[in-house]
Every structure is written in structure tokens, then in C-alpha cells.
Amino acid sequence: MKEKRIGVFVCHCGLNIAGTVDVEQVVEQIKDYPGVAHAEHYIYMCSDPGQELVRKAIKEKGLDGIIMSNCSPSLHQATFRKLAASEGVNPYFCEIANIREQCSWPHAGDKETATRKAVAIIKAIIEKLRRNISLTPLVVPLTKRVLVIGAGVAGMQAALDIADSGYEVVLVEQSPSIGGHTAQLSETFLTGDVIPGLVSPMMSKIASHPNISLYAYSELEDVSGYVGNFQVSIRRKATSVDESKCNYCGLCLESCPVKTASEFDRELAQRGAIYIPFLEALPQRPVIDRETCRHFGGDKCQACQEACPQNAIDFKQEDTIVEEEVGAIIVATGYELFPCTGIAEYASDPDVIDGLQFERLLSPSGPTSGEVRKPSDGKIPEQVVFLQCVGSRDPEHGVSYCSRVCCMYVAKHALLYKQAVPEGQAYVFYMDIRSDAKGYEEYVKKMVDEERVLYLRGRVSRIFRDGDKLKVWGSDTLTGKSIEIAADLVVLATAMVPNPGAKELARKLNIIVDQYGFITEAHIKLRPVETLTAGIYLAGTAQWPRDLPDTIASASGAASKILSLFSRRELLHEPTVAVVDPEVCRGCGQCVAICAFKAIELDPVKKVAWVNEAICDGCGACAVTCPSGAMQHRNWTARQFFEVIDIATAEYV
């Protein structure tokens, strides 16, 4: 192997490095090291004059490898590799010796140690670079189709953004209708938009869009592949209704003898075992819920089949699996509410309801046709108590985080209640009011100033039934008084928690969830709509509690990330990945088991490991696991590691 001519460039980073490391001394000790053809230092290597210095040295000294001794590779590796390439040096012959985060910063105040360590770091990287091989990025094909999981507002918005840009979208929704929790709401806060006017147009656009294939009542079965090339299989659950025959007459719905709690109306109304979740549901087709259906429970009941003039009921229908190929995936699995029964001291009572149940009471299409009535006896409630932070900000009994939307929707609830029952009194128990977006603070203040809603600063400790009233024991910490209110209806603003299915889905997708089950983003500040798995993005409340405008923004953000990915003809992948020497590999499969990216397979014929380079992230776990040394990481071979370790530990042996 031809010996490389290496240039070493030591950066001062102002005083960040030079304040602790004696840069002149470093250059002095490095310049005669084997392989080094040039060494110099400069105040800011990343600046234009600094980069010019590097270019000049490459040209004049005929360098074919450079070592930039400066900050972390996450900051400027890309900068200097680009520079190397533009000067005709293979970018993988440009290495970073991190003498800032790993040397000058932790050793501030000890110039001698820091200088010695900086020299050792640079020497170690020189030994690595001497053994680097020339590489070119891998070219990976790109399927320009997208899978969106979840068809609430986040999923719908992302799907529409992408489909409108001309790419095909596969939209999967587990429930029989699209629309998500937003479809259950009455109207929005701040603007007072009625939900059917807001969500229905979105839903019908989805259903009729030529670029969107909608799989409602379906679930993700399995995913394989990698960014640009995912193979997904989708389980279409049996609806027991033959779509080609059904003419949506609705006679089956009336015929069903089963009455069970409606999920859409949050158990405030009933539905049959064959049902359409709500009036504006899309797709507008009946589904048999086999859990509650008498026929599937072993009974002889065939009421719907007998009622159907089209003979569309098919009890023998089975789940089908559909295969799709996509290049990117958006996870928009949304939220659920912390259960009302989660706080034991709040009585389990028909008149203690959660926020979504109150939305159904307020909704014109709801069980009370929009009249606010008590679930227990149907009377108009005259005293209504709203509780904020139920389960939220309560690490002992619920979750420690703030659910972000409750302050605003409780204000809206109080307003809508006052509009429905002008002579009624609304009380809100709160801990803090978080109204931190455009117009929000003014909106909350309006409830106090104009609607005369009484805000009480404190939590409630107990709710119990006392005749036809609910006694609410709370406190007002501003006066230091314990308070009792005889309420007719209590509405709990329960915490937003992740969709319970999100964890299982995350496992299939090989993405990470946090301690609560929310999908973890690649970087909470800088990469909020991407996951750590390339090609998988997230949108809406699957990530964290948020309101409608934030959800729409995150969905459009995820869509635009995918559109920017699709603007390329093909994908480039880092070539610094694992490679197998098939002559040495004995097919033990330990690398297959250790790989977190599912990038390694065993060749069934040759019985040796095979790395899918497009999936491999270059983490190196397989290389250290391999007992025979057949698996090596390109440009981080075992030989390179040992050279680096020898230098790093020279002082101690």
C-alpha cells in the first residue's frame, strides 16, 4: 500500500482549544511523525481563510490525506470532507481529531496534560488514516411512495400534502373511519370553527384523492427494508360486508339486536354490532364488530343478513394481507386519554366525564343533539365543575408532563357551556394557566371577564355523590380556603397519553418510544419530525401532546421532509459500513442477532453472513461480536482500532 502524504491542521478555535492546548507545541511534535508531510495551526480552520490554508497545502505539498484537529466531527466533518473532495482528495481520507470536546474542554486549566493528550489523539488518528481505504458513497434506489399510519388530522394533513405534490400515498387507519379524535370534537377553541366544517372536507378529499390509497379498518402487519425501499404488509380486517354489493341503504344497522357502547360517542350512546361509527364517517360503509356480534358469539342470529336486500353480508369473510412498496413512512398514531378512573378519589359516576365526552355532549351530532344534559338523568346541569391537570403533572398517580391543550379546551368548554346554559355557573380548578400562543391568553381571560367563569387556583381532592348532586372538595390556594361545591356535572381534563398500540408498532418499525410510549424524535430541537431510523417520520400527537395548529404544522413538516427526500433521483448512503469476508465467516449468526438495524442475513446456500449495506448504520456492533474476525467495519477495522488503542494507552503500559 502506497504511504499517504498526510497534512495535519490544528485549529485554535479562538481560545477554546488554544487556551488549554499549546498548539505550537502540538505542531512541533507532530510534524516529523511518520506519514506527516505537512503540519500547521490557525485560529479558525473552519473560516474561509482557514479553509484556503488547507486547500493551498493540499495543492503545494501534494497531500492525499488530511487530519483536521478541531471540534467534534458532528460539527465540521461534512465541511472538511467536502473541501477534500473539491481538491481531488478522497473524502474518506479526511479525518477529524477531536481535540476540543474530548481534550481542551474537559482538561481546562491543565495545559501540560491537554497538550500531551492532543498529540496522542492526533497520532492515533494518523495511524487510522494511514490504513483508511478510498471509498465512494453507496447509491440506493428510491421508491417515491409514502405510507402514512393513522388517519387523524396529522395523518390526513401529511397524506394530502404529499399526494397534492404528485406522489402516491398509502394511508392506513385501524378504526373503520378516518378523522381521528378531531372528528369527535364540537368546535375549535379561539376560532369557534365547527368540526364538521373543518374535518369533513379534509376527509372527503382523502377519500376521493387519486394519489391516495386508503385502507381503513386495517393495521400494519409487518415492515421490512430501509429508507427508499420499505416493503410493508397491511392486514385489512374483515368487515363482514361485501363492499361490491353493499349500497349503503342502512337497513342492516336498524336490524341489529345488539346494543353496545359507541366508541365514537365515548360510551354516552349505543351502537349495534354492525355499525357505521358516525354520520359523516368515511369510508361510509358498515362494519361488523365480531367481538360483540351475536352470530360470531355462537348465536344463530342473522338479522342483518336477512335485512340486507343486496345479500352483501358475508359472515365468512376473512382478513386479507396487502403488500405495498414505499420509500418513506409517517407515524401519526395519535393519542388516547388517561382514564377517568385513574384517580381513585374521583368517584366513578355517570356525571363525572372526560373532555372528549363533554365534546360529544356539545356536538350537534352527539347523543344529546348538542344540548348539555347530564348523562345520569338527562337534566340540564346548573353547576358544572371543570378540573384541569387530571393525571397530568401528577407523577405519583398519572404522568409528570403537562398535556398542553387542556387549559385552552377547558376555557372553550366553559364558554360553550355558558352559551348552552346562560344561567348556569361554571367553575374551573386549575394549577397554572398555560396560554402561550397567538390569541390564547386573551381567549382565557375572556372567560373570566365576559363569561363570569370562576377560576379557582387549586386541585380537587375528592368527588363523591350526595343525592342528586356531586360534592366536589377542592381548595383555593389564593385565599387559603378549602372549598366545597355541589355540582351537577364534573368534567375532567384528563392527561393525553399515547395510543396504546404505538409501542407494538414502534417495535415493528424499529423506532424508539419514550418512557410513556410517545415516539421519540431524532433530535428534540433540531430534527423534531424525523425518527432515528432513516426514512421514518412522525407527525402530531404520536410524538407529544399538542393542539390542532401544532399538529398540522408537524404533519406538514414531516411531509416536506419527505418531499425533499423525493426531490433526489436516488439516495446516497455512507460507505463506512460493515463488510464480511465470506472466506473467513463460519455462519454462526451472532452478528445477525446483535444487529439493531436488521441489516444482516445468513445466506441460506453459502451459510455465511450477508450485510445489506443500505440498511447498515455502521455502528460496528457486529464487528466486535464476530468471533472469527470475518466481519469488519470499513475504515474502522480491528487493526485500526488496535493501533489507536496502542497510542492512547502508551502512557499507561
Add this chain to the structure above:
Amino acid sequence: MRIQISSRTLQSDFVKKVTEISGQDLLACNQCGKCSAGCPMCFAMDLLPNQIIRLAQLGLEEDIAASKTVWLCASCLTCTVRCPRGVDLGRVMEAIRLITLRKNIDYVGAAKIPKDTISELPQIALVSSFRKHTA
């Protein structure tokens, strides 16, 4: 009346003692008031439990000493069970009582109880009261 707050009052011996004896982090309390909302003795208290914690956070020992609240606390632990932040208020109340009693200050004096009352009260109630309220 304006009170002075400084790092000295915030880290006073009193605050340190309450923290040490009770084993509770006073600053964990975010003053939601749930303890006071559920307290079965709050009808008789001049200051509510959350106010006692707040005064302790500020290091205002004299205000706490002037209040009957810690002596009225029945140690039923309703507050402890319901506190969203896991503060064991029962232990904090006990710590404050102990700090007072260790100064040899009795809250209840046997000699001051009228004879009629003594004859009416069950023995066990008197014994319990002396255990809790006397040095």
C-alpha cells in the same frame, strides 16, 4: 406587613431540620392545594396544610409556630396518599411538632385541662394526646 426573605431564611436551621427529620424535599411541593382540599381536619385549621408547606419553604418558622395546624393534624395521611408530587405531609407535620417539643414546649398541659373534661375523656385519648402534644 412585609417580610424579609434571603438565602439565610431559605436555608435556615429550621428548614434543614424539617427536611432532615421528615426526609421530605419541601421544594417538591408545587402548591397545587390538593392536600388542603381533602383534609378532614381543615374545618378547624387557621392555616391549611399547603400553606404550612409554603411557610416552611420560605423558612418562616415563627408563622408556623403561631399556627395550630400542625397540632390539629390527625396524621390520617389522606394528604400523603393524594399528593401528586409524592410529598409525605404527615412526616413534615410530625417533624414540625418534634422541633417544637424538643424545645421542651408542651402544646397540651395536663394541669390546664379542666377536671370535668378529664373525667369525660377516654383514657386512651388522653394518653395519645400526651404522646403527641407534650415534650
